Amino acid sequence: MTMDQQTNLMSLNMSPFDLSPGPEGSGSGGGPSGASQQYVPQGAAYQCPPEQQSFGYANLDASYLFPTGPGGEAGAYLPAAGAVCDQTDTKDVIEELCPVCGDKVSGYHYGLLTCESCKGFFKRTVQNKKVYTCVAERACHIDKTQRKRCPFCRFQKCLDVGMKLEAVRADRMRGGRNKFGPMYKRDRARKLQMMRQRQIAVQTLRGSLGDGGLVLGFGSPYAAVPVKQEIQIPQVSSLTSSPESSPGPALLGTQPQPPQPPPPPAHDKWEAHSPHSPDAFAFDAPTNAAATPSSTAEPTSTETLRVSPMIREFVQTIDDREWQNSLFGLLQSQTYNQCEVDLFELMCKVLDQNLFSQVDWARNTVFFKYLKVDDQMKLLQHSWSDMLVLDHLHQRMHNGLPDETTLHNGQKFDLLCLGLLGVPALADHFNELQNKLAELKFDVPDYICVKFLLLLNPG
DNA sequence: CTTCAAGGCCAA
DNA sequence: TTGGCCTTGAAG
Numbered sequence: 001m002t003m004d005q006q007t008n009l010m011s012l013n014m015s016p017f018d019l020s021p022g023p024e025g026s027g028s029g030g031g032p033s034g035a036s037q038q039y040v041p042q043g044a045a046y047q048c049p050p051e052q053q054s055f056g057y058a059n060l061d062a063s064y065l066f067p068t069g070p071g072g073e074a075g076a077y078l079p080a081a082g083a084v085c086d087q088t089d090t091k092d093v094i095e096e097l098c099p100v101c102g103d104k105v106s107g108y109h110y111g112l113l114t115c116e117s118c119k120g121f122f123k124r125t126v127q128n129k130k131v132y133t134c135v136a137e138r139a140c141h142i143d144k145t146q147r148k149r150c151p152f153c154r155f156q157k158c159l160d161v162g163m164k165l166e167a168v169r170a171d172r173m174r175g176g177r178n179k180f181g182p183m184y185k186r187d188r189a190r191k192l193q194m195m196r197q198r199q200i201a202v203q204t205l206r207g208s209l210g211d212g213g214l215v216l217g218f219g220s221p222y223a224a225v226p227v228k229q230e231i232q233i234p235q236v237s238s239l240t241s242s243p244e245s246s247p248g249p250a251l252l253g254t255q256p257q258p259p260q261p262p263p264p265p266a267h268d269k270w271e272a273h274s275p276h277s278p279d280a281f282a283f284d285a286p287t288n289a290a291a292t293p294s295s296t297a298e299p300t301s302t303e304t305l306r307v308s309p310m311i312r313e314f315v316q317t318i319d320d321r322e323w324q325n326s327l328f329g330l331l332q333s334q335t336y337n338q339c340e341v342d343l344f345e346l347m348c349k350v351l352d353q354n355l356f357s358q359v360d361w362a363r364n365t366v367f368f369k370y371l372k373v374d375d376q377m378k379l380l381q382h383s384w385s386d387m388l389v390l391d392h393l394h395q396r397m398h399n400g401l402p403d404e405t406t407l408h409n410g411q412k413f414d415l416l417c418l419g420l421l422g423v424p425a426l427a428d429h430f431n432e433l434q435n436k437l438a439e440l441k442f443d444v445p446d447y448i449c450v451k452f453l454l455l456l457n458p459g
Numbered sequence: 460c461t462t463c464a465a466g467g468c469c470a471a
Numbered sequence: 472t473t474g475g476c477c478t479t480g481a482a483g
Contacts, residue, residue, distance in 0.1 A: 106475095107463070107464065108463080108464065109464070109465085110464090110465090115474090116474065116475060116476085117473070117474045117475080118474095119464090119465095119474090120473070120474055120475085121472090121473075121474085123465085123466075124472080124473085127466085147473095148472080148473070151472090167464090167465080168465090168466090169465070169466075172465095172466060172467090173465080173466080173479090173480085174465060174466045174467075174478070174479045174480070175463095175464085175465065175466080175478080175479035175480025175481065176464085176465070176479080176480045176481035176482075177462095177463080177464070177465080177480085177481050177482050177483090178464075178465075178481095180464085181463090181464080181481090181482070181483095184463090184464080
């Protein structure tokens with residue numbers, strides 16, 4: 001990326017940050033559980049005019065941004081009565097891309113969100129017990145334009161991503177619901193919660209950057225891309241859209257939580273885990289770095305001896321595996337079935353997600369979580385960028401994160417530039433800083449302490 | 460009553 | 472055969 005691009009990035013102030021109310025800005029009462037449409041208008045243009053790209057942030061108040069309802073099912077995530085809820089909340093949840101062909105999702109079908117065409121294809125195949133053959137290597141690329149070419153590979157992919165044979169009824173009975181209903185509901189609630197947390201992150205950004213400039217977020221340069229596409233919820237543990245995927249971090253942000261038990265140690269190698277191609281993201285991390293696995297979440301016994309219990313508690317708030325999964329989950333989901341993606345856009349999305357995670361982390365950490373929402377916002381607005389850079393530095397130093405990785409589609413993704421928040425010119429400073437920190441034996445407890453200092457520093 | 464994920468229909 | 476739209480009907 002060039003500095004020009006960076007300038008563009010900084011100067012773009014896109015409409016999602018408009019304060020114009022959303023289509024249901026007056027609060028129709030159509031909460032997330034009630035306003036969904038089964039069919040999106042077929043003629044709907046992918047690219048919305050700017051004035052329609054608003055997410056209706058004007059509607060977000062503190063209670064909406066920081067829901068504190070009782071835990072449990074979907075209701076726990078819904079705004080309290082009287083809270084205004086933008087319609088996009090519900091609709092966006094299903095406006096992802098079909099995991100089979102990348103077409104527009106029309107709803108939950110046979111276990112996960114898919115498009116209408118793959119739904120029909122799956123149904124016909126199972127109902128009619130069709131047997132296909134592949135004339136090639138049984139590895140045909142399936143996307144919206146080529147999905148008709150090889151039904152064998154298409155059906156295989158349907159199964160791979162998690163479409164469920166048992167959801168096709170043997171008796172062909174129409175209507176009603178099946179056993180997957182509650183699963184869909186949970187998945188929807190989880191995605192809503194993810195979206196909400198992303199909105200918090202965006203709100204934070206908006207506050208920190210003011211109206212004049214915007215670096216990342218939904219209003220980033222990829223606003224040229226359909227806005228709904230942004231709502232591709234990263235699947236952390238499983239890269240399919242199956243609601244049966246691991247519960248994900250969705251619940252983490254709903255309310256303050258007690259310290260989590262230390263997560264398992266991070267991987268020795270930087271790689272994403274995909275059911276389709278487990279090694280697709282294997283990083284060529286330097287072996288010396290990889291040989292010192294990140295034990296960030298769990299200090300070694302030596303460390304345990306010298307760090308205070310409080311710092312140990314701090315260390316437990318970070319989860320490098322989650323950071324890694326989150327990063328590569330997004331890279332995977334955004335490049336799956338794509339011949340070539342806009343790397344700049346992709347970087348914006350990753351940073352967007354990192355910011356979201358940052359807010360999520362902060363809101364669940366000791367001290368911070370007891371602050372007033374206003375104060376939380378101010379602190380986050382003040383510190384988010386420093387913390388993102390620090391996190392990246394930590395990943396490089398303690399987990400062997402390389403400067404570059406090869407994406408699923410073969411493109412190279414510049415992780416160093418990512419760590420510099422899109423300003424590659426600072427690479428030298430970054431490396432210099434890392435060297436100095438290494439000289440100082442900057443370790444994981446040091447990292448987490450600095451992170452807390454950054455977060456809690458009102459100045 | 461509304462919702463929405465099943466199956467069905469039929470033009471392309 | 473495909474895929475967009477329609478009908479159905481149990482769940483809530």
